Amino acid sequence: MRTIIILLRKEFRQILRNPVIRAMILIMPIVQLIVLPFAADYEMDNIQLGIIDNDHSSFSEMLITNVTSSGYFQVSKISNSYNEAFKSIESGTSDIILEIPKNFEKDLFREGKQALFIAPNAINGSEALLGSAYLRQIIQDFEGDICPDVMVLGSIDKNRLEITSSNWYNPSLDYHLFMVPGILAILVTMIGGFLSALNIVKEKEVGTIEQINVTPIRKHHFILGKLIPFWILGNIVFTLGTLISWLVYGITPEGSLILLYFCIGVFLLAILGLGFFISTFCNTQQQAMLIMFFFMMIFILMGGLFTPIESMPNWAQVITYFNPLRYLIDIMRMVVLKGSGFHHVAFHLIILSIFAVVFNFMAVLNYKKTS
Amino acid sequence: MMTEPIITVEKLSRTFQKGKVKAVKNISFSINKNEIFGLIGPDGAGKTSIFRILTTLLLPDTGFAHIAGYDMVKEYKKIRQIIGYMPGKFSLYQDLTVEENLHFFASIYGTNIDENYHLIEDIYNQLSPFKDRKAGNLSGGMKQKLALSCALIHNPTIMFLDEPTTGVDPVSRKEFWVMLSKLKRKGITILVSTPYMDEASLCDRVALIQDGNILSIDQPGNITKQFPRSLYSIRSNQKGRIINYLRMFKGIYNCYVYGENIHFNFEKEDHREMLVKLKKNLQHKNLFDDTIRIVEPSIEDCFIEMLSGRKSNAIENG
Numbered sequence: 001m002r003t004i005i006i007l008l009r010k011e012f013r014q015i016l017r018n019p020v021i022r023a024m025i026l027i028m029p030i031v032q033l034i035v036l037p038f039a040a041d042y043e044m045d046n047i048q049l050g051i052i053d054n055d056h057s058s059f060s061e062m063l064i065t066n067v068t069s070s071g072y073f074q075v076s077k078i079s080n081s082y083n084e085a086f087k088s089i090e091s092g093t094s095d096i097i098l099e100i101p102k103n104f105e106k107d108l109f110r111e112g113k114q115a116l117f118i119a120p121n122a123i124n125g126s127e128a129l130l131g132s133a134y135l136r137q138i139i140q141d142f143e144g145d146i147c148p149d150v151m152v153l154g155s156i157d158k159n160r161l162e163i164t165s166s167n168w169y170n171p172s173l174d175y176h177l178f179m180v181p182g183i184l185a186i187l188v189t190m191i192g193g194f195l196s197a198l199n200i201v202k203e204k205e206v207g208t209i210e211q212i213n214v215t216p217i218r219k220h221h222f223i224l225g226k227l228i229p230f231w232i233l234g235n236i237v238f239t240l241g242t243l244i245s246w247l248v249y250g251i252t253p254e255g256s257l258i259l260l261y262f263c264i265g266v267f268l269l270a271i272l273g274l275g276f277f278i279s280t281f282c283n284t285q286q287q288a289m290l291i292m293f294f295f296m297m298i299f300i301l302m303g304g305l306f307t308p309i310e311s312m313p314n315w316a317q318v319i320t321y322f323n324p325l326r327y328l329i330d331i332m333r334m335v336v337l338k339g340s341g342f343h344h345v346a347f348h349l350i351i352l353s354i355f356a357v358v359f360n361f362m363a364v365l366n367y368k369k370t371s
Numbered sequence: 372m373m374t375e376p377i378i379t380v381e382k383l384s385r386t387f388q389k390g391k392v393k394a395v396k397n398i399s400f401s402i403n404k405n406e407i408f409g410l411i412g413p414d415g416a417g418k419t420s421i422f423r424i425l426t427t428l429l430l431p432d433t434g435f436a437h438i439a440g441y442d443m444v445k446e447y448k449k450i451r452q453i454i455g456y457m458p459g460k461f462s463l464y465q466d467l468t469v470e471e472n473l474h475f476f477a478s479i480y481g482t483n484i485d486e487n488y489h490l491i492e493d494i495y496n497q498l499s500p501f502k503d504r505k506a507g508n509l510s511g512g513m514k515q516k517l518a519l520s521c522a523l524i525h526n527p528t529i530m531f532l533d534e535p536t537t538g539v540d541p542v543s544r545k546e547f548w549v550m551l552s553k554l555k556r557k558g559i560t561i562l563v564s565t566p567y568m569d570e571a572s573l574c575d576r577v578a579l580i581q582d583g584n585i586l587s588i589d590q591p592g593n594i595t596k597q598f599p600r601s602l603y604s605i606r607s608n609q610k611g612r613i614i615n616y617l618r619m620f621k622g623i624y625n626c627y628v629y630g631e632n633i634h635f636n637f638e639k640e641d642h643r644e645m646l647v648k649l650k651k652n653l654q655h656k657n658l659f660d661d662t663i664r665i666v667e668p669s670i671e672d673c674f675i676e677m678l679s680g681r682k683s684n685a686i687e688n689g
Contacts, residue, residue: 006478010467017466207462211521214426214456215479216448371429 003217007225015229025191025233029241032187034248037179047131048076050085050094057105066142067098072134089121096120096131176249181332182305184241189299189325192234192268196275197292199226200367201282213369223364227272234268235261254339263335263345266352267328273359274324280366299325324355376401377529377560378425383434384583385420394420396583397434402562402576407555409574410564411670417583418564419459422533425562426456439528452480455527457518459534459564465507469498469517472506473524480525490557491520494550512543519550530554532563536570548573568671579674586677591670598668598676600624600636603646605653605663607633613658620649625679634672 015021049067053060067073076094079085088094099117101107108114118135120128203209212222238261245251253260275292282288301307302316303325309317320326327348334340378401385395394417402408410418423429425436427447436443438450463472473495477484488495494516501509506517515535522530532551536544548570551561563574571577572591579586579594587594607613610628617626617635622645626635637645650663668676 002481003479006475010464010471010475013471014464014466206465207458207460208464209462210428210458210460211456211462211476213428214451214454215476216451217479369428 003221004224004228007217007221008228011225011229015233021195025237026240028191029184029187029237030244033180033183033241033244036183037176037249047073047127047134048093048095049073049135050077050079050088050097051075052079052082052085052097052099054080054102055100055104059105059108060100063100063139063142066145067135067138070134070138072131072138086119089119094121095124095127096135098135177251177337178333179305180245180249180251181336182303182329184238184245185325185328185332186300186303186305187241188234188238188264188268189271189328190296191237192230192271193275193292193296194289195233196226196230196272197278197282197288198275198285199230200276200279201285201288204282205284219367219369220364223276223360223367226276227269227360230272230275231265231268234272235264238264251336253336255335255341259342259345260332260335263328263331263349263352266349266356267324267331270324270352270355270359273356273361273363276363277359277366280363280368299323302326303329305329324352327352375404377404378402378436378438378562380421380425380436381434383421383424383431383436385424385429385431394583395424395431398583398585399434400578400585400588402560405555405558405560406575407551407561407563407573409571409577410562410580411566411568411571411574411577411674412564412580413566416580418580419533420583421580422456422458422531422562422564426454426531427451453528454531455522455525455529456531457522457533457535459537461506461514461518463506463514463518463521466505468503468505469509470502472517473521476521477524482525484524487524487526490523490526490554493553494520494523512539515539515543515547519547523554527559529560529562532561534564534566536565536567544570568669568674571670577670579670579677581674581678586674594670594673595668598673600640600676601642602634602636602666602668602672603663604629604632604634604666606631607658609658612656613653616653616656616658617649620652625675627675629671634666 051064051067053064064075068075073096077085077088079088082097082099085094085097085099089097097117097119099119101115101117104114104116116139118132120132122128200209203212242253242257242260274295278288278291278295282291298319302309302312302320302323304320309320309326312320331345331348334344338344380401381399382397383395383399384393384397386393396417398421410421412418420429424431425438425443427443427450430444439453441447441449443450464475467475473484473491477487498513498516498520501513506514509517519532519535522532536547539547544567551563552573555561565571574591576588576590577594578588589597605613610633613633614626614628617623617633622637622639622642624636624638626633628634646663
């Protein structure tokens with residue numbers, strides 16, 4: 001215990017004296033939490049739409065008005081032929097083409113149905129997907145609007161089903177509410193993971209580890225002396241982040257704050273353990289950095305924040321079971337948005353505890369004082 | 372005098388890179404209590420590997436060592452309590468101050484600065500004006516004094532100093548050796564390595580090391596006494612031309628630059644005529660202004676002698 005206190009005092013002195021770490025702890029949460037949620041906005045607007053109106057009827061004009069007044073689309077070009085419109089996609093001025101066929105209005109009355117042609121530029125997959133989905137929605141609404149007219153004028157008997165949805169826990173589907181807790185989870189992961197991965201390697205690089213290794217300090221004392229300061233730092237970053245999400249976005253956890261801190265505490269033990277484990281088998285900070293980046297990329301991209309885990313292929317879903325960040329993002333959303341209690345996140349906590357024990361055990365085991 | 376061994380090393384070897392590099396080759400020696408024992412050898416001779424093995428940082432492939440009666444492998448924990456190690460590379464926390472470093476290493480061993488202040492007093496007196504300065508901002512000589520203080524602060528029985536004077540100015544080097552002799556008087560056994568041959572004479576006993584082998588172990592005086600030839604020295608400001616001439620001169624065994632001078636010796640001890648001829652020729656060529664003198668061989672001369680002996684043996688053996 002006495003040894004640990006000595007090590008802690010030394011570690012804190014070094015951390016507080018390091019201007020880069022000090023700045024990172026303060027600036028990273030502020031910048032990431034203020035900038036990223038606005039940038040990582042899933043709502044699409046300003047989609048450039050190229051229109052080919054072969055009909056020039058009042059209905060085709062009405063449809064175009066409906067599309068442009070939705071706010072999602074801007075008409076970039078009105079062309080007379082598909083070829084001309086396609087050129088605008090090639091040149092990048094249009095993202096989606098909507099073609100209204102000849103005799104659109106006439107045939108709609110005569111036959112009661114009509115086909116429209118949508119051609120999105122799928123180079124940006126999510127834009128194409130969302131853009132054509134929005135467009136389809138608008139056309140469907142348009143169909144509903146004109147339906148009474150059609151029914152009066154023509155003779156269509158159509159049972160239409162309208163689907164409405166309401167978004168639970170996030171009624172207005174506010175992306176900030178959805179993104180901020182996830183970004184906060186990533187933030188804690190990055191601070192904890194990188195600081196711990198680089199720390200022991202730094203002692204190796206500078207050579208101070210030699211001087212430590214000849215002393216009677218025990219291995220687990222040494223690791224604990226490293227673990228505790230970064231665990232506290234992680235909690236400070238989380239506190240700062242929580243404050244920012246409250247002040248800037250007005251997000252306060254629905255569930256218990258104590259539970260949230262408990263989960264962060266367990267998660268930090270896991271991610272710090274991983275960092276130390278990486279630290280024990282690397283010889284330079286560069287190696288440790290690269291390996292940690294590899295894990296970070298997988299953790300973040302397969303954590304369920306940017307791509308829902310449910311929409312991943314099965315094998316990828318299996319990989320996410322080994323991603324501690326996945327559990328934290330889940331917990332954050334459950335507790336912050338849903339107000340879940342301890343028993344809802346118990347399973348997640350057990351898994352995170354297993355990660356924590358395994359990683360730290362491997363770190364202590366692999367940290368050799370003798371080579 | 373006390374001749375009780377405190378460190379015994381038996382047939383120690385260690386390879387690196389899966390056996391490709393043999394750093395330490397089957398060496399054995401013992402160090403007596405309360406002596407200053409020097410490992411003398413050029414860079415890459417294996418000095419640091421020996422140090423790291425004896426300080427329990429590196430496991431040998433074969434062989435064993437006892438340090439103060441403890442088995443190096445099984446009782447490494449006890450050994451770590453009683454040794455002080457000063458690595459060749461400055462290994463203290465550069466972002467902590469002088470005082471913080473000293474305090475940290477004292478408390479890790481469960482002691483404090485006051486308790487063992489008498490050991491480091493002489494050294495720390497010179498450091499105390501800078502005690503609030505970060506270790507990374509100290510000069511080379513000061514860093515080395517701080518490292519020695521930190522290695523001493525827990526009152527070790529044996530000190531391991533790996534090239535403590537490398538990169539230090541000549542005045543600080545001298546001071547450092549004065550400090551070592553003071554520590555010896557306080558009953559501490561010191562194992563020190565150095566690439567500087569002139570420091571060998573300051574040790575009680577030295578081991579000359581080359582390529583992981585020990586060439587010779589003895590008191591510095593005995594080693595120089597065993598030098599088998601008469602050694603000559605020429606002082607000149609045209610060293611290059613003299614060396615070139617000596618290399619061509621038949622009957623010369625070894626010739627090399629030694630500080631301001633050139634040292635050389637003959638293959639045979641019966642070489643009076645050759646010497647006369649050599650003098651005449653050099654004078655004729657206007658190459659030397661002073662005189663040719665017989666000098667006492669130093670450790671460096673012995674080292675060169677041993678190396679050339681080994682080389683010719685190696686050639687003979689094929």
